[in-house]
Amino acid sequence: MTESTFDLAVIGGGINGAGIARDAAGRGLSVLLVEQHDLAAHTSSASSKMIHGGLRYLEHYEFGLVRKALQEREVLLAAAPHIIRPLRVVMPHDAGQRPAWLIRLGLFLYDHLARSARLPGSGGVDFRRHPAGAGLRPAFSRGFVYSDAWVQDARLVVLNAVDARERGAHIATRTALIGARRTADAWSLDLRAADGAACSVQARLVVNAAGPWVGTLLGGPLGVAARHTLRLVKGSHIVLPRLFDHDFGYLFQNPDGRVVFALPFEERFTLIGTTDVDYHGDPAQAAISAEEIDYLCGTVNRYLARTVTPAQVVWTFAGVRPLLDDATSNAARVTRDYRLDLDQAGAAVLSVFGGKLTTYRKLAEQAVDHIAPLLGGGAAWTAGVPLPGGDLEDGDPAAFEARLRRERPWLAPPLARRLAGSYGTRALRILDGIDSAAALGAPVVADLYPCELNYLVREEFARTAEDILWRRTRLGLSAPPDAAARLDVWLAGVGVGAVQAAKTV
Structure with missing residues (x-):
């Protein structure tokens, strides 16, 4: 790291920290982002992979949050x-659960709280004629369909960090904050990298975006009393071989009032x-239970005619959501909204409590607006600017994939589809200088x-x-058992640390 003094040090490389670093760097502030592990290593890569308004939050009268999330859904699409796609979700109607009139009212509000120019509205479904009815039990003949969006969650975090760096931010992954000293106008932060290397940097202001560790960071290295409380709620998912042959997602209602999604995932699986x-406990150790x-x-x-068992599960993941504690007894009812808390008893620290994936950009914008009077910088800018690779002509990923295959007919169709769908226009950078299958060479592992x-x-x-296998891509699902070991050998051979260090300087 060549610089040692920054306007802003952001602690936490999840979606909120990466979004704040990007926004601040784009306003001309000097930014350092510090993440103790990999980007999106925890909560931000353990989501349901949806950009959505939160249909069920309407039951808790969180109309403002739903409206904000629906507006952000449009901005992020x-x-x-390239990494956020429209998704049609069907909801089989169970007469023993929420009444049909209540669901229709909720869907009406969902359609109208924030108008969408990109997504079709909701409607009724006759599963005897609809493709999503093929896999359902015969008892479910009618239901509803509405629109939301699907996202590669970890890549969303990474692309925000990439854009932040391209706008001048320094990104320090696998680096822990181990100590901090506060004066009237600056923070002195002691950092230690995974290899043991230590350094100290100065920052005029600290943003505590540590997610589940926000309180730990305040009470530990930062030495600041927390004025709000987090409620840590674990959300777990399972992945099975694909259970249905269409591209619709399902929303299932449970007798306990909760809802569960079943979504198409990575072409050959269901999430x-x-x-x-x-x-x-330690959020880093969260795991699904039996x-x-x-x-x-x-x-x-x-709901589904095809019975599934725990033995069919091919992958599980769990993340700890740092929710703003609103004293609600039921974990499912805890608000998904957020609060920004600015402590100015000396050099300022802004702490982020709560939040959800869909509203990260708005949270980041409001956070930097909050600290702008202290640091300066330009106006908000992220609402109309694509993330790296998102500058597709007419915003059409299918057209870009067709172009990629047309211009490079030697690319295998599955590879072309994956590169276009993960990197967008940045796929052209990956393939720069490669003009044939022979020049592409042999795969190191998997694809x-x-x-x-x-x-x-x-x-x-x-x-x-x-x-690489589980966050930058999801190829770990289909890679052979020895893929990780072989890939780590390859990474050691190319000197990964030296390559990253050279890029960071």
Whole structure:
């Protein structure tokens, strides 16, 4: 790291921290983002992979949050059409659950709280004629359909960090904040990298965007009393071989009042989640329980004709949501809204409590607006600017994929589809200088070629096989058992640390 003094140090490389770093860097502030592990290593890569308004939040009268989220859904669809796609969701009607009139009212509000120019509205469905009815139990003949969006959540975080760096921010992954000293007008922060290297930097202001660790950071290195409380709620998911042959998602209602999604995932799989369980312990160690697996399988089996069992689960993941504690007894009813708290008893620290993936950009904008009077900088700008790779002509990912295949007919169709759908126009950078299948070479593992791996190391902060197989891509689902070990050998051979260090300086 060549600089040692910054306007702003953001602690936490999840979606909120990366979004704040991007916004602030784009306003001309000097920014350092510090993340103790990999970008999106925890909560931000353990979501249900949806950009949505939160239909069920209407039951809790959170109309403002739903409206804000629906507005942001529209902004994000325009900013990242390569990694955020429209999704039609069907909801089989169970007469023993919410009445039809209540669902129709909720969907009417969902359609009208924030108008969408990109997504069709809601409606009724006759499952005897609709493709989504083929996999349902015969008891479910009617239901509803509405629109939301699907997202590659970890890539959303990474692209915000990439854009932040391209606008001048310094991104320090696998770096922990181990100490801090506060004066009237600056923070002195002690950092330690994973290899043991230590350094100290100065920052005029600290943003505490540590997610589940926001309170730990305040009471620990920062030495600041927390004025709000987080409620840690674990959400777990399971992944099974694909359970249906269409591209619709399902929303299933449970007798306990919760809802569970079953979504098409990575072409050959189905993602099912989520649970809401109060969590106590280290958020980094969160894992699904056998009871949660049974709960999710049981929900699916109430609706789908094809029975699923825990033995069919091919992957699980769990994340801890740092929700703003509103004293609600039911974890599923805790608000998903956020609060920004600015402490100015000396050099300022802004702490982020709560939030959700869909509203991260608005949260980041409001956070930087909040601190702008202290630091200066330009006006808000992110609402109309695409994320890296999102500058597709007419915002059409299918047209870009067709162009990629037309201009490079030697690309295997599955590879062209994956590159276009993960990197957008940045796929052209990955393939720069490669003009044939022979020049592409042999894959290192799975569907990963050296050109893509070099790009991920150089441009996207990837350091390990896990970073690549489970966050930059989801190829861990289909890779052979020895893929991670082979990939780590390759990464060691190219000197991943040196490549990243050279890029960071």
